[in-house]
Amino acid sequence: MSGGLPNAALDVRNVLWLLASMAFVVAPHAARLPPWVGAFFAAMLAWRGWIAWRAGRHAPRALVLLLTAGAVAATFVSYGRIMGRDAGTTLLVLMAALKLLEMKTSREVVLSIHLGFVLVMTNFLYSQSIPMGFYMLACVWLFVATLVGYHRGTGRAPTLRERFVPSGMLLAQAVPLMLVFFILFPRMQGPLWALPQDAHAGLSGLSESMTPGNISTLIQSEAVAFRVQFDGDIPPYGALYWRGPVLWNFDGRTWRMPEFTIAGSLDYARAERPVRYAVTVEPHGKHWLFSLDVPGEVPRGAGLRHDLQLRAIRPVDARRRYDMVSYLDYRYGLHLPAAFRRMALAFDDRHNPRTIALGRRWAAESAGPVEVVNRALAYFNARFTYTLEPPLLSSDDPYDEFLFDTRRGFCEHYAGSFALIMRAAGIPARIVTGYQGGEMNPLNHELIVRQADAHAWVEVWLEGRGWVRVDPTSVVSPTRIDGGINAALGPIGVIPTLIAADRLHVLANLRYAWDALNSQWNQWVLGYNVDRQRQFLESLGLAVGDWKRLGLWLAVASVAVGGLVGLGLVLRDLPGRRDPAVVAWERYCAKLAAAGLARQPWEGPLDFLARVEAAHPAVADEARGITADYVQARYGAGLGRGALRALQARVRRFRPA
Amino acid sequence: MLADIRQSVADWIFRARAPEPPPVTLVQRRIFILPTRQGYLFAAVLLVLLLGSINYALSLGFVLTFLLAAMGSVAMLHTWRNLAHLKLRPGRCDPVFAGDTVQFRVVLEAPARERFAVAIRRRGDDPVFADVGPAGPAVVALPVAATRRGRLRCGRLEIFTRYPVGLFHAWSYFDFGLAAIVYPRPDPAAGLPPNQSRAGDDEGIPVAGDEDFAFLRAYRPGDPPRQIAWKALARGDDLLSKEFQASASAELWLDWLDARAPDPESRLSVLAHWVLETERLGQSYGLRLPGAVIAPGRGEAHRARCLEALALHGEESAP
Numbered sequence: 001m002s003g004g005l006p007n008a009a010l011d012v013r014n015v016l017w018l019l020a021s022m023a024f025v026v027a028p029h030a031a032r033l034p035p036w037v038g039a040f041f042a043a044m045l046a047w048r049g050w051i052a053w054r055a056g057r058h059a060p061r062a063l064v065l066l067l068t069a070g071a072v073a074a075t076f077v078s079y080g081r082i083m084g085r086d087a088g089t090t091l092l093v094l095m096a097a098l099k100l101l102e103m104k105t106s107r108e109v110v111l112s113i114h115l116g117f118v119l120v121m122t123n124f125l126y127s128q129s130i131p132m133g134f135y136m137l138a139c140v141w142l143f144v145a146t147l148v149g150y151h152r153g154t155g156r157a158p159t160l161r162e163r164f165v166p167s168g169m170l171l172a173q174a175v176p177l178m179l180v181f182f183i184l185f186p187r188m189q190g191p192l193w194a195l196p197q198d199a200h201a202g203l204s205g206l207s208e209s210m211t212p213g214n215i216s217t218l219i220q221s222e223a224v225a226f227r228v229q230f231d232g233d234i235p236p237y238g239a240l241y242w243r244g245p246v247l248w249n250f251d252g253r254t255w256r257m258p259e260f261t262i263a264g265s266l267d268y269a270r271a272e273r274p275v276r277y278a279v280t281v282e283p284h285g286k287h288w289l290f291s292l293d294v295p296g297e298v299p300r301g302a303g304l305r306h307d308l309q310l311r312a313i314r315p316v317d318a319r320r321r322y323d324m325v326s327y328l329d330y331r332y333g334l335h336l337p338a339a340f341r342r343m344a345l346a347f348d349d350r351h352n353p354r355t356i357a358l359g360r361r362w363a364a365e366s367a368g369p370v371e372v373v374n375r376a377l378a379y380f381n382a383r384f385t386y387t388l389e390p391p392l393l394s395s396d397d398p399y400d401e402f403l404f405d406t407r408r409g410f411c412e413h414y415a416g417s418f419a420l421i422m423r424a425a426g427i428p429a430r431i432v433t434g435y436q437g438g439e440m441n442p443l444n445h446e447l448i449v450r451q452a453d454a455h456a457w458v459e460v461w462l463e464g465r466g467w468v469r470v471d472p473t474s475v476v477s478p479t480r481i482d483g484g485i486n487a488a489l490g491p492i493g494v495i496p497t498l499i500a501a502d503r504l505h506v507l508a509n510l511r512y513a514w515d516a517l518n519s520q521w522n523q524w525v526l527g528y529n530v531d532r533q534r535q536f537l538e539s540l541g542l543a544v545g546d547w548k549r550l551g552l553w554l555a556v557a558s559v560a561v562g563g564l565v566g567l568g569l570v571l572r573d574l575p576g577r578r579d580p581a582v583v584a585w586e587r588y589c590a591k592l593a594a595a596g597l598a599r600q601p602w603e604g605p606l607d608f609l610a611r612v613e614a615a616h617p618a619v620a621d622e623a624r625g626i627t628a629d630y631v632q633a634r635y636g637a638g639l640g641r642g643a644l645r646a647l648q649a650r651v652r653r654f655r656p657a
Numbered sequence: 658m659l660a661d662i663r664q665s666v667a668d669w670i671f672r673a674r675a676p677e678p679p680p681v682t683l684v685q686r687r688i689f690i691l692p693t694r695q696g697y698l699f700a701a702v703l704l705v706l707l708l709g710s711i712n713y714a715l716s717l718g719f720v721l722t723f724l725l726a727a728m729g730s731v732a733m734l735h736t737w738r739n740l741a742h743l744k745l746r747p748g749r750c751d752p753v754f755a756g757d758t759v760q761f762r763v764v765l766e767a768p769a770r771e772r773f774a775v776a777i778r779r780r781g782d783d784p785v786f787a788d789v790g791p792a793g794p795a796v797v798a799l800p801v802a803a804t805r806r807g808r809l810r811c812g813r814l815e816i817f818t819r820y821p822v823g824l825f826h827a828w829s830y831f832d833f834g835l836a837a838i839v840y841p842r843p844d845p846a847a848g849l850p851p852n853q854s855r856a857g858d859d860e861g862i863p864v865a866g867d868e869d870f871a872f873l874r875a876y877r878p879g880d881p882p883r884q885i886a887w888k889a890l891a892r893g894d895d896l897l898s899k900e901f902q903a904s905a906s907a908e909l910w911l912d913w914l915d916a917r918a919p920d921p922e923s924r925l926s927v928l929a930h931w932v933l934e935t936e937r938l939g940q941s942y943g944l945r946l947p948g949a950v951i952a953p954g955r956g957e958a959h960r961a962r963c964l965e966a967l968a969l970h971g972e973e974s975a976p
Contacts (some may be wrong), residue, residue: 110695110823114702117725121706124717133717140721144728144822151823152774162773166821170728170735177727182719188711318714526716562727566734 013157014150015052015103018112019045021142022100025119026093028135032126034078037090040071044097064102071098089122109150116143128526130518141167173569176561183537184554186547187530205284206244206433210255210456212393212402212413225435225454226281226290227519228447235275235292237437239328241457241469242290242449244434246307248343250423252351253398255416255431258343264306266296268466271329280321280522287311289322290434290449293469294332296325306340307430308332319527333466336428344428344461347420354400355417359424369427369462376421377475380414383407386477414472415456428461432469443509444516580644581633584651588626592616595656605631616656626650676834680766681745683816687829688740690733696824699729729824736825739772739818743789745831748796750811752838752965753803754929759837760798761811765789774820779812803839806925806968811835840964843930844923850931850942851915908953909935909942911963925967932967936960946970 023045030038050056071094072082079087096115103112120136120143144167152158205225226242247255274296281289289302289310298304299322302312312320336344349356359372366372390409393401399417402409415431422429436455438447457471523532542553589599589608597615599608609627613620629647633639639647692700703726710718748762763777767789777797778784789795803809814835817828876885876896886897916927928944935942936955943953944963949970951963 107695111698114698117702117721118705120721121709121715121718124715124721125713128715128717133720136717136721140724147822148820151820166735170731170821171724173731174724174727177730178720178723181723181726185719185723525720528716529714562730565731569734569738 011157012052012055014109014146016049017142017146017149017163018109018116019049019052019100021139021146022096022112022116022119024142025116025123025136025139026096028123028126028132029089029093033086033090033093036074036078037093041093041097044101048100048103058104059101061102064098067101068095068098071095085125089125092119092122106150110147113143113147113150130521133525141171144170173565176565177558180557180561181554182528183533184550184557186550186554187528187533189530205282205286205451206288206454208245208247208257208286210247210412210416210431210433211253212390212398212409212416223451224282224515224518225284225449225451226279227522228280228438228449229278229445230447231276231278233275234440234447235328238474239292240437240447241293241432241455241471242435242438242453243293243295243308243310243432244288244290245286245432246305246309246459247431247433248307250347250420252348252396255419261305261307264304264308266298266304268294268333269331270294270296270327274325274327276323276325278321278323280319280519280527281316283317283319285315285317287313287315289316289320291324292326292328294327294330296327299324318529319522321523321527331466333461334464336461341428341461344430345423345426347423352397352399352420354397355403355420356424358403359421362421363425363427366425369425369460372422372425372427373460373470376418377470377472380418380472381475384409384414384476386410386473411473412456414476415458418470418472419458422458422460430459430467432457432459441512441515441519443512444519446516446519448515579633581630581639581647584648585626585630585634588630588651588654591651591654592656597656612656619654619656622650622654626654676832679746679833681831681833683740683743683745683829685741688737688827689829690737690825690827693819693823693826696729696826699725699824703729728822732822733825735821736818736827739775739820740816740827740829742769743767743772743775743816745816745833746794747833747835748798750835750837752840752961752968754840755803755806755842757803758800759803759809759839760800761814761835761837763797763799763814763833763835764794765797766794767791772818772820775816775818777814777816779814784817801837803837806839806841806922807972808969809837809839811837838965838968840968841922841925841929843933844918844926845930847916847927847930849934850909850911909940910945910953911935911942912945913947914945921971925970929964929967932960932963 023042026038026041047059051058072091075082075087075090075094078090081087082091092115096112096119099108099112099115103109117140120139123132123136141164145163148167148170149158149163152162245257248258249256275292277292279290289299289312291310294308295304295310298310299312301314302310302322304310347356362372362375366375385408387408388410390402390413391406393406393413395401399413399420402413403417419429419431433454433456435449435453436457437453438449440447455473457469457473459467459469461467528536537550537553543549585605592599592612595616597612603611605627609623612623616623626647629639629643629650633644633647703722706718706722706725709715710722744766746764746766748764750759750761753759761779765772765775765787768791771788771790773788774786775789776784776786777799779799779801782799782801785797785799787795787797799811799814801809801811811833813830813832815828815830817826819826876898884898889897911928911931913924913928916924916931918924918927928946932942932944936959939955941953941955942963944951944966946966949966951959951966
């Protein structure tokens with residue numbers, strides 16, 4: 001069977017439409033992939049456009065093959081592989097460009113459009129935000145409009161309206177069925193096959209180590225780290241220490257997480273009233289989860305380490321929500337095993353000799369560990385400045401340089417040097433990284449914790465008290481802890497600057513509204529996974545046993561909804577659709593018949609009116625109006641839509657005595 | 658291969674039936690619909706998208722996949738609706754000479770709403786597309802080469818559409834018993850008919866060579882060069898043709914036996930040429946064929962009658 005498409009299958013307008021749709025769908029990739037990819041794509045598009053426009057010669061087959069081989073080779077050189085998210089997307093974009101270039105038959109045009117749908121999908125590997133969702137919806141619309149224009153058949157090129165209206169109708173009518181499938185299609189836990197290593201690349205967040213300088217790059221980021229919904233009272237701002245990776249090992253410059261560790265227990269002394277909350281953490285690609293000091297339970301699919309760090313069993317590659325209980329008033333680790341004690345005291349005395357000497361001197365001069373701690377805090381308080389842009393520490397003894405020369409630094413400088421002093425003074429100490437504070441969204445009472453809230457503090461072990469949190473940054477810049485990073489440093493970035501100038505809080509409120517919307521989007525659209533599906537369907541009263549049961553529901557609902565949509569379409573053009581004026585007229589006659597005045601089959605409307613006027617003078621005016629309208633609708637110029645409605649309303653109100 | 662299966666299914670379902678009386682309305686049970694090759698490809702793409710969505714846990718991937726799948730299902734309905742309740746009538750099929758192209762015409766009516774890219778085709782021919790709207794009927798003309806004289810039957814026609822997105826092929830068959838008369842190809846080498854008659858009307862004015870010059874008229878494309886008034890042209894007038902007037906009373910019999918040709922088909926061609934020539938000269942003529950005699954006459958209708966008799970010579974007479 002032939003392609004079934006008449007004449008100019010590759011009509012220039014259809015080709016240009018296809019090229020434009022492709023350009024739109026690939027545009028967001030331009031910033032993500034290497035520049036040569038975008039340049040190659042644009043060049044191929046321009047070439048194909050020129051061929052279509054000037055009816056020029058197609059690229060020779062040998063050249064297309066050569067370019068294809070070149071594209072694969074260039075991808076391999078760029079990434080060292082041709083699989084994986086970035087390399088795979090690059091390859092798809094390049095192949096789409098080459099397909100467009102060589103496209104000659106109608107089948108190839110359709111193949112290119114299908115490739116376009118796959119390219120839409122690749123965008124979601126990078127972003128599933130609300131704007132991206134709508135942008136891609138627009139792209140799908142463009143592709144369907146291209147498809148419609150292409151199947152329009154007759155020689156005349158379809159107008160914009162003829163492309164966009166039918167395609168828009170198709171998509172709009174598809175929405176109900178799409179929703180049914182989205183809600184009921186059985187979701188699965190985990191991938192079907194191993195994900196490439198870079199599937200979740202580019203996620204920002206804390207890391208397993210801390211070197212002076214790496215948290216301050218995070219602080220520049222407005223990205224959301226996680227959101228918290230409190231159940232009940234919200235603890236004071238200064239108590240919001242969100243615990244993340246705990247760093248024990250120190251090599252003179254960098255603090256690291258230990259390679260292996262043992263499980264912790266929840267068996268510790270605690271106050272009676274816990275704080276209850278739910279955390280929705282953004283994907284960061286690592287294992288840790290965040291909780292307030294200290295966790296009171298362990299979420300499903302996670303474990304607790306002896307240093308009170310929550311670790312998910314699988315990396316947090318997708319947004320994840322978990323319920324938590326925390327105790328802010330606690331006593332933990334009263335007994336410190338010898339192995340941990342050694343770990344918490346270890347340092348390399350070839351580096352930072354002056355810092356180590358300082359710690360040793362204070363230990364010698366003080367009566368006990370508490371005095372050493374207070375001395376160190378007083379030392380920081382007196383002479384140091386809190387800044388996001390500290391001088392670079394380049395020597396082999398960075399903490400010496402910081403403590404005795406620059407004296408300008410950020411939480412990681414204070415925490416790192418403080419912990420080293422403690423260890424030198426013989427006090428077990430470790431670094432805790434995580435986030436401090438957050439921003440309350442007044443619209444949905446959700447606490448937003450951003451990367452900018454990243455923080456590092458110290459825990460020291462004191463005899464009889466266990467592990468105690470000490471935050472040296474708080475003595476240098478108390479506002480950092482009480483008011484958040486913006487209070488400590490002034491506004492960062494463009495948006496906070498605008499917000500600072502925004503007296504009426506319009507911008508602030510808009511930002512909160514946007515964030516609340518994003519939170520809903522994350523929870524209900526992007527976070528709609530196995531658990532949430534079960535939870536949602538059970539809240540609707542649907543017992544969802546297993547996927548077979550769900551499949552049955554899906555079949556029933558899609559038949560019902562699809563049937564309704566179809567029925568709506570089919571009913572609209574049943575051949576014998578009745579004239580609404582006649583329907584109204586018959587209703588009017590029926591009312592009169594009920595009142596004892598039946599119209600005879602041979603009686604015309606005007607003759608009947610004469611009898612109505614005689615029999616029911618009270619409604620004569622109404623009857624005259626209705627009859628006049630009916631006569632005009634049936635025998636005259638017809639009635640407009642408004643007049644028709646008026647006639648129907650009149651008939652509805654008509655009450656013969 | 659798919660097309661073959663579809664064809665054999667359709668052949669089995671629509672076994673050859675007698676032509677229907679017009680008009681034919683494409684009611685629900687007459688319309689068949691199956692995915693096209695593009696439709697199957699689309700389904701494969703959807704499967705890829707679904708697997709990708711599951712594997713990468715892409716919620717918007719699911720949205721995309723399900724939206725496209727639902728769009729495909731809705732499109733099936735739209736494709737079907739694009740044919741449903743169309744009304745078909747046979748159109749005019751003018752006779753042609755063998756070697757020319759017959760235009761079989763079908764008139765489409767869609768009173769309720771616009772239909773786009775509705776195509777009609779004869780088996781094995783290219784389809785012809787048309788849009789039909791409430792504004793008025795559309796006429797689809799199917800060109801078919803008339804190779805030999807006689808009655809050319811159109812046979813069963815397929816009406817189909819793939820609008821709006823080409824994922825589905827909805828089709829139906831109809832047969833109005835459309836047929837066109839194909840006249841024998843005139844043989845220009847036959848010259849003019851011999852000046853003789855078998856009906857005893859001997860005082861007819863000879864035609865060959867010395868017609869009476871009657872008047873000058875405006876040149877019409879197709880006039881032979883010898884008819885052009887070259888002198889008038891040389892004088893600077895417009896291009897004029899000389900019109901010759903034969904005697905109106907003369908009657909000429911075009912006789913099967915006078916047409917000297919090796920075989921019957923060539924004889925018919927000779928006779929066809931004579932009919933045209935004699936008619937052009939304005940002479941009254943009759944036609945004598947084995948088994949058929951047409952009394953002398955003139956004019957368009959007479960000419961058509963004669964040519965039709967030539968066309969159908971030897972075939973069973975028209976129904």
